[in-house]
Amino acid sequence: MEKNTVTIEIKQEVSITLLWIVAGVIFVSLVFLLAPSSMELWPSLNAAGIAGAVYLIAMLTYALRKPLEMRVRVWIGVAAIVVLALGAFTWVGMQAQTEFQADMMMKIRGVIGRNVMRRYVSEVPLKTLDEFYQQRGPNKSSLADIFCKENPGAVVGANIHRPEWEGDWWQVVVTKLEPATIELLSQETYVKGRDPQFKNRNGQVGMMQEKSILTEKGITYVSEN
């Protein structure tokens, strides 16, 4: 008789455990799936994490009810709160860290892009200037002539940059080509500059843009955005 009573009690408790598990799975899964869709997993994960924490607190409240001793209930309750708090701290920290690293990637891309743009719009006119002042004799070519000789196909409006790697979408455009003045304008096509409202030469808005002006007196460099 006693054994039958115990068996029935065990079956009841197994049923209750299964009910809790099913309810928890449905609750957390629904919250995860119904969270606003995004290009990131974090909104869904955070919603599921909060739902999971709420479920854990509810389940622990049920599991630690009387007639368990007060001492045991307090210890386990405190330990659960500490673990939940540390878990939340790690969770939030990990999200912040990965978002920081993703932002850093774009900042690094911006630094690389700006440095490459600046060097290109400096090296090309520097080479022209050097060759211009190496000329001897009465018949000297103009800056524009030397520039066109070194950059075949260079006319006003032409992009003289050839992509060097996948993702290298920036342009170096000749915006002025006069005998004594050459202007080069370099622009990124997907890396943001300082001013998000800046109107770029090619019609885009907010992209990085650098300019250099070559005259017989030297090179002037302007960081436009």
Added chain:
Amino acid sequence: MSQKTDSPDFASGFIWQIVLLTVVVLCFAVYVRSQEHSMSRLGVSSPTTIFPWMIGGKQTIGNGLRAFGGKPPEPPPIDDKVRALGPVLVSMVLCPTVFFLEWRRRRLMKERPFQKTPLRISGIFYALCGLVVVLVAVAVGPIAYFGESARANTRHAHAIQSNRDVIDNELYFLAVDAAQYNILPRQLGGGERSFEGFAVPETKAKTEEASYSVTVTKSMVSFRATSTRYPSSTVQVNVDSLGHIRDWRYEGEFQ
């Protein structure tokens, strides 16, 4: 009938249950391994983890890499969503529920010492769930500490690298100034194929990131940059008569 499995220490049917559990676990392990193997052949790393934030982090870094290459971000694939939800359900719903409710039942049953519980598959499952709960509870503290420490170190390293990148860029433009000076004739303020007389322009001698000094010979210029943010860190370069920068030397935290 087996004498061993019919003893009071084992529940009836224990053997086939433990065999079934072993087969299920083995099949799951083989499936996970084959998924990881096929993913690695495609050049995609896909972590199998009990910590869901690793899957979230993988998606964020993946989108960051796409943005780096000029591509638009992509939504998370369904596989990753399942991989992210699974650990949440296991570590926050299934294992704690099984462990704590069974623990409560066993603790209250201690009041009935005459009841001897035979070993069941549910007992093994309870032990496994307990292992997961204890593992998560014990690991979360060190993970929080080391994670925060790693984050602080990463931020510090990024700040140093960022400062160094700006200084490198400013040095490059000083080198361009020096190369121009070398090219231009004296009547235009240049050195006419000599660096003698070149000085760092006043506006560029001290910037937000560093202060710059120069040592000049006829055919070479040496620049030294001392970081404003990390005063023990310096960068030194030489510029030759062709305007090429050589002999980069980094000291202090820039090493």
